[in-house]
Amino acid sequence: MAQKTINLILMGYGNVGRALVRLLEEKTDRLRASHGLSLSLQAIFKSTGGLFPCAGLEIKDILDDPAAGLSSHPLWKSNLSLESVLREAEPGVLVDCAPSNLKTGEPGLTHTRLALDSGWHVVTANKGPLAVDFSALRRKASGNRLALKFSGAVAAALPALDVGLYSLAGTEVLAIEGILNGTTNFILAEMGKGRSYSEAFQEARARGIAEPDPAYDVEGWDTAVKLLLIANAVMGLELRLADISVEGIVDLPAELVERARSEGKSLKLLGRIRREQSGPIASVAPCTIDRTHPLFGVDGPAKGITYFTDTMGALTISGGKSDPRGAAAALLKDIINIYRS
């Protein structure tokens, strides 16, 4: 198989960034054999600077000291600029796993624009830039004939976007329903076992399922942002967060969950959007669904999404790891699919 070397720049070196570096090491042979790709990590950026050039480095040297790690490395530069790396290295893919702000999109928004303006594809797990400026970023990417892929920002290993954009090509998506947040689905499952909201919430924390600041999850915003990104990409909309009615599960009365259960039903936090004659209607809210609903069995910390279409009926995807390795695998998949011939 003909081989191609692709440069990567990694923005962010948290759990997902490190999992990706590890995966690049682990999958080197497979990427060559199955896809003819040699992925060459050129630079790693953190908010405090960057490591560059990494190309000659053994990946295990980078991984060896994950905590203090990068900034004590002899090649660490506290004043390294992304512009200089984008200019010096042959364009490939900028991979963004850095933390970002959902209100401003920064610093990811600036990084994404810089990359797309410099001939680099972008693969991102960073919701901020997409939530703030999706339509313009998509236009910039397609105008420059570059890919902007964001499976990792939407549902990690669950291929919600692939199915929506690729497998449903030619259909009209009439509605989407999704259980898009693992933390809230876990809390609801625990409440289904008879626990109160706060007991279930503590359990999610104890198991490391809930984020350090879980308000974003339990108030429904994580679901809303994911729904927004999926609906805009798949249904060709230009929705903003303010267009979605959002209700979370904070302090949800245990009786509601219990009543659903006693009727053989299940209470889920659903993100939903459907086309109406007046335009799309989108919401996030706790909903009681019965056994016939395709997401009925999506339980515990799992996620799932159903597309309702004109020609293919209803299609459901569920499962997929949502740990850092699963998210990194989604990034790697997006990189591979850019270069698929």
Next chain:
Amino acid sequence: MAQKTINLILMGYGNVGRALVRLLEEKTDRLRASHGLSLSLQAIFKSTGGLFPCAGLEIKDILDDPAAGLSSHPLWKSNLSLESVLREAEPGVLVDCAPSNLKTGEPGLTHTRLALDSGWHVVTANKGPLAVDFSALRRKASGNRLALKFSGAVAAALPALDVGLYSLAGTEVLAIEGILNGTTNFILAEMGKGRSYSEAFQEARARGIAEPDPAYDVEGWDTAVKLLLIANAVMGLELRLADISVEGIVDLPAELVERARSEGKSLKLLGRIRREQSGPIASVAPCTIDRTHPLFGVDGPAKGITYFTDTMGALTISGGKSDPRGAAAALLKDIINIYRS
């Protein structure tokens, strides 16, 4: 959006072929707007001859008389050869929805080879050629830089292949389990309501779910062929049908279904393959699964498939219409994805 005109040759004019012609008509505007594609039907072949050239014809003229239809059309040629059409028209996509033989693969095998040798991509719903000669056809296609896509041969609208080949890029698929045949799943669901095998079988016939010759379904061969095609494509294997141990559901004792149900479990006809150190092990057999199995909720005439991977965990896809319109939509999707930039 830049527009591209793509020539199509349609082999077979049964339910799926007619549904595709209808869909081409219905989706003309959408294909132009969303994908920049204008699909131009050049010829329709039946076993008795062909209609050519169709390019100038209104599609409704072709559809108007579906029964006697084609062969009484002024452009019908009973001696039309595929070679001549492949030669005269600018290469595009040969779409195969003709009946074929699972033992010889003919006549689809000859048609597929001719198309790939003449610079035409192939999109097929025809299992025969793939079951008989998949590896060589795949090599021929990739050697000639042509696409050979077969979503329609595997699970109609259920995007089993897209997810396996596209969304799981970079993962290793350790095992696959699937409910791949709607007829048998319907029969088992009816038996779950207390019916005997023969009562359930009659019900499937009465509802038009069972094929006129359902032996192929209920003996497990349809599931086996689909498992074979998916496993070979996704796991990179070269299995033959003889490598799969196949057990169907013919005359399955109602007690087995009842016992599963009384234990809160469910009996399904599963196609399964897993990698072992000694090599892949593949089987089709009735299996009892419990509530925690990702295919537990795939009921009635529905289908579903679960991929077990090294990095993304378990991913399940279910649903998708399996009527002629759903199958035609899968063919259309494959055509669109060939020309995706």
